[in-house]
Structure formats: C-alpha cells, structure tokens
Amino acid sequence: MFKLTHYNKRALYGGLFAALVTGTGAFLLGNISGYEARELLASSLPGINTLCNTIALASATILALLLTLLSISSGSQSKLKREHYEHVMRIARMDTVVFVVSLVTFQVLNIPFSEAEGVSGMWYITLYYVSLGVSSLLCGALISVVLMLYNAVVNIIKVVGLGETDNPLVNDDTSEEE
Known part of the structure; x- marks a missing residue:
C-alpha cells in the first residue's frame, strides 16, 4: 500500500494505542x-456525534494546514527530497479518510435508532458496540494524523528554520541551481 517510515510507524502505533485505550x-x-x-x-x-463533528472539523483544518506546510516547503532555500512530499501526501490521504469516515459515521448515527420499535435487543447491542468501536478507531486515526503532521512540521522547522543541511530530507543536489 505505502512505505512506512520510522515516523509513520511511530504515529500509527500512537494512534493504535489511543484506539485501544478508548475502546477498552x-x-x-x-x-x-x-x-x-x-x-x-x-x-x-450525542457524545459520539459531537466527537464525529470535532474530528471532521479537525481533519478539514489539518488539510488546510498541509497547504501551508507545502507552501513553506516549496519556498525554502533548501531543496527537499521527494520523501518529504510523499510523507505529506500520506498525511493528506489518511486525513481525508478520517474526514470521510467521520462524516459518514455522523450521518449514520443521526438515524433515530433508539426510537425504533419492534427491533430485537441483539440489534441494539451490536449497534452500541459498533458505534463505540468506530468512534475509538476515529479517535486513534486522528491522533495518528496529528502525530504524522507533528513529525513533518518538526522536520520543516529543522530544515527551514534552523538551517540543518545534514537532515535526511535535504537534497544534496544544490549544485544544479548554481
């Protein structure tokens, strides 16, 4: 599917841990x-719907922040490697999935299930656990996205703000511009 870097693995493990804690x-x-x-x-x-709204809002905000990150990346004096832009694409892809799933979950859970009559008790049990499971996964996924964004921002700060030239994301081919 996609290559997992050290930063991605750390972010995904953090999100998985958060999903397990919230789902437990x-x-x-x-x-x-x-x-x-x-x-x-x-x-x-009502709480799960609020969570889905918050996650959708956060995901949309993160997508806007990625545009700012790309603007800073492309305007820097240092030439960044393709790996940096692929990392930003992975963040955007995962964030978009989180956004879509949170909106779909919000819409599905707005159906008045608790008002339905003549429905078996097993159906409510299943729906209850599925809604809590999906909300836990969404929470963990958003945490993963934020951790991935944090890693990208830290690398940009190191390269652009602090001028690190030995960063693994800096392309050594600066002689082509001269």
Missing part, C-alpha cells in the same frame, strides 16, 4: 442486555 472502556462493561444497550446507545449517541 466499552468492553469493560461486560455483557449487556438489549434494553441496557438501547439505553446506553441513547445516552452515548
């Missing part, structure tokens, strides 16, 4: 009945 709370409840699931679903949906 739901499974600590143990077995719940259909009625309990219906009540828990009704009480958790």
